[in-house]
Structure formats: structure tokens, C-alpha cells
Amino acid sequence: MTPAARTQAAIELLDAIILAAREGGAAADTLIARYFAQRRYAGSKDRRAVRDLVYAAIRALGEVPASGRAALLALATDDAALAATFDGSSHGPAPIAAGEVPAAAGLHPRWLVDALAASGLDAVEQAALIDRAPLDVRLVDPAADLPDAAPISGLPHARRLPAGADVAALAGQAEVQDAGSQAVTLAAAAAPGMTVLDLCAGAGGKSLALAAQMAGKGRIIAADIDRARLSRLAPRAERAGVSIIETRLLDPGHERAALADVAADVVFVDAPCSGTGTWRRNPEARWRLTPQRLDRFVAAQRNVMGIGAACVRPGGALVYVVCSLLDAEGAAQVDAFLSAFPGWVAEPLSLPFGRARGSGLRLTPAHDGTDGFFVARLRAPC
Numbered sequence: 349m350t351p352a353a354r355t356q357a358a359i360e361l362l363d364a365i366i367l368a369a370r371e372g373g374a375a376a377d378t379l380i381a382r383y384f385a386q387r388r389y390a391g392s393k394d395r396r397a398v399r400d401l402v403y404a405a406i407r408a409l410g411e412v413p414a415s416g417r418a419a420l421l422a423l424a425t426d427d428a429a430l431a432a433t434f435d436g437s438s439h440g441p442a443p444i445a446a447g448e449v450p451a452a453a454g455l456h457p458r459w460l461v462d463a464l465a466a467s468g469l470d471a472v473e474q475a476a477l478i479d480r481a482p483l484d485v486r487l488v489d490p491a492a493d494l495p496d497a498a499p500i501s502g503l504p505h506a507r508r509l510p511a512g513a514d515v516a517a518l519a520g521q522a523e524v525q526d527a528g529s530q531a532v533t534l535a536a537a538a539a540p541g542m543t544v545l546d547l548c549a550g551a552g553g554k555s556l557a558l559a560a561q562m563a564g565k566g567r568i569i570a571a572d573i574d575r576a577r578l579s580r581l582a583p584r585a586e587r588a589g590v591s592i593i594e595t596r597l598l599d600p601g602h603e604r605a606a607l608a609d610v611a612a613d614v615v616f617v618d619a620p621c622s623g624t625g626t627w628r629r630n631p632e633a634r635w636r637l638t639p640q641r642l643d644r645f646v647a648a649q650r651n652v653m654g655i656g657a658a659c660v661r662p663g664g665a666l667v668y669v670v671c672s673l674l675d676a677e678g679a680a681q682v683d684a685f686l687s688a689f690p691g692w693v694a695e696p697l698s699l700p701f702g703r704a705r706g707s708g709l710r711l712t713p714a715h716d717g718t719d720g721f722f723v724a725r726l727r728a729p730c
């Protein structure tokens with residue numbers, strides 16, 4: 349591909365990503381993979397160059413741009429070589445017209461800049477939310493020797509790999525999992541012999557980490573309403589040699605009945621959330637979020653906390669986790685729970701990462717070098 353054709357490809361991809369952000373379509377990574385699946389002529393260098401352009405534009409623009417062209421024009425404002433690719437060649441974009449308006453540069457959508465600031469995140473913290481994320485894995489065997497892997501303090505199973513490392517080659521040995529994600533599971537203090545309910549188990553990343561804490565002894569009930577995600581858990585568990593996890597598919601609205609037999613020592617609630625703490629991995633997600641979507645997440649979190657609380661044995665614990673840094677989904681959500689559930693108390697947490705926020709802890713990319721998380725541990729009355 350010529351440099352101009354790469355620019356045109358980035359424009360087309362950004363148009364698709366903008367549309368998906370507005371209409372709740374597929375994630376940018378998926379759209380990029382689909383685009384190149386239909387353009388086999390593009391070599392690996394072309395793909396990397398186009399992808400880099402697309403993500404540079406997404407990171408540079410806070411508000412959803414009017415078009416892919418306006419997004420690339422914004423990058424071209426400070427990049428003469430990129431501006432020169434608007435050359436009108438057969439596979440390239442039309443020349444830049446006099447008075448053509450580029451998209452405005454910015455960190456995040458204005459309402460989110462304000463909401464994050466109100467949640468105690470200054471400009472440095474907010475900028476780090478869209479840095480490039482490191483590649484972390486959780487080892488099945490913490491004594492395993494992975495070449496070029498750096499240990500992560502406080503997390504014996506965690507390693508940080510060089511960018512671009514071939515993780516597929518590590519199947520059965522290691523699972524891709526951010527260090528923050530590994531750290532928050534420690535809040536469960538799961539121990540051998542316990543019964544643990546992983547209520548929002550998804551594909552089971554946290555269930556596997558909990559099983560490692562339990563040294564493969566006890567019982568983990570991994571439940572979720574999403575059949576496709578939950579179905580990925582069993583093969584992962586088998587690859588990792590874990591046999592204490594049973595899955596339970598829940599029917600939305602009827603979760604309590606399906607879990608009526610559960611009186612767990614710990615209920616782990618990795619709740620659905622806006623994902624503001626994982627924007628490093630999918631920065632276009634900040635274009636998707638709206639105040640209405642945030643409200644829906646807050647309501648869903650309240651719902652799963654109530655379902656989870658009913659499954660905790662007297663004196664047991666509920667661990668609440670979100671990969672978001674907005675107080676509405678974290679500290680304020682826990683305050684609301686403690687007001688609504690008399691007798692429950694928040695317990696102090698000591699994790700390898702994080703700082704106190706409300707009744708819990710918060711991990712941030714700027715402070716901890718991890719994805720952003722809020723975690724709280726709540727003790728049920730006896």
C-alpha cells in the first residue's frame with residue numbers, strides 16, 4: 349500500500365469506528381480485523397501502519413469526530429508527512445481543501461473529563477487512562493521460567509511481557525490478565541476449602557485466579573447471564589488443570605432462584621461497568637459512553653450487588669469490583685449498598701497496589717501502572 353492508501357484505509361476504518369461508537373456496534377479491534385480480512389493484499393507492515401494511525405487518532409480526540417477524514421486531518425495538522433498523503437492519488441484521500449475543518453484535539457469527552465475530575469482524577473491521572481497498556485500474564489505455575497518476562501512485585505503469578513510477545517505460544521502456561529485484575533482478586537482472600545461464588549464470571553479470568561488462591565481445593569460456582577462468555581470458561585479451566593469450577597448460566601431477572609442453594613464464604617462480584625479503567629486497551633470506548641449508558645451500568649451494579657449479597661453466608665464476605673474509576677460506579681455505589689443493607693460493614697483492604705477511595709481501594713494506570721479498578725470488601729452480619 350502507498351502511504352496515501354494507508355491514510356485512506358485509516359479514514360475508512362475511523363468512519364466505521366465512529367458509527368459503531370454512536371450505534372453500539374463492534375469494538376475498534378474487531379472492526380480493524382474484519383477490514384483486513386477482506387483486504388488480503390495488505391501486508392503486515394501496512395496493517396501495523398494503518399492500525400497505528402487509527403489508534404493515534406482515537407487517542408488524540410476527546411469528542412467523537414464528525415468523520416474519519418476530520419480525525420486524520422487533526423493528526424495531519426502537526427504532521428507534514430501525513431498531510432502530504434492527502435494527494436488525490438487513485439487510492440488516497442482527496443487533497444485538503446481550503447478552510448476544511450479538522451476534528452478538535454482533546455483528552456476525553458467533556459462530560460467525562462468533568463466526571464473523572466469530580467471522582468478525584470487530575471489531568472495527569474486522566475491522561476494516563478489512554479496510555480499504551482503493558483502486556484501482563486498470570487502464570488499457571490508461578491515457578492515457571494518465561495524468557496524476557498519481568499516479575500511484578502506482590503503478585504507471584506504475574507509477569508509483564510515485552511510488547512508484541514507471542515502469547516498464543518503460552519497456552520496452558522499463562523493467561524493474559526492485567527496485573528490490576530490479578531491484584532483485585534486478592535481482595536477475596538479465597539483459601540483452600542472455601543465455597544466461592546464468582547457471580548459475574550464472564551469467561552472466567554477471575555475464577556481461574558481464585559482457583560489458584562484456593563490451591564485447587566474447595567468449590568467455585570462461576571455464574572453469568574452471558575452464555576457465550578461462560579462457555580469459554582470450561583476449556584480454559586481444563587487447559588490450566590483446574591477442576592473445582594462449576595459453571596451456572598443465569599436467566600436475567602431470575603438469578604436469585606437459580607442461586608437459592610448458594611451460601612458462599614465469599615461472593616466475588618466483578619460487576620458490569622463503563623470500563624473507564626480499561627480505556628488504555630480500547631480508547632474508543634470513551635466515545636461510546638453516554639450519561640444514559642452510565643446510568644444503566646449503575647443500575648446493573650446495584651442489581652448484581654443485591655443478588656450477590658443474598659448468596660453470602662452469615663459472616664461471609666462480598667467483594668465488589670469494577671474496572672471503572674468513576675465514583676458513581678465505585679465509592680458511591682458501595683456507600684449506597686451499605687445504607688441499604690444494615691449490618692454490613694466495609695473491611696480494610698491491603699493489596700499490592702492501590703489507594704483508599706471511599707470504603708474501598710482504587711488502582712489507577714498513573715499510580716499503579718495497572719488498568720484502573722475500584723474494589724471493596726464487605727462483611728455480612730453474622
Ligand SMILES: C[S@@+](CC[C@H](N)C(=O)[O-])C[C@H]1O[C@@H](n2cnc3c(N)ncnc32)[C@H](O)[C@@H]1O
Nearest residue numbers: 548549550551552553554572573574618619620
Ligand atoms: C466485567 S465483566 C466480568 C469479567 C470476568 N469476571 C473476567 O474476569 O473475565 C461483567 C460480567 O457481568 C455479567 N453480568 C451482567 N449482569 C449480570 C447478572 N445479572 N448476573 C450475572 N452476571 C451478570 C456480564 O455478562 C459480564 O460477563
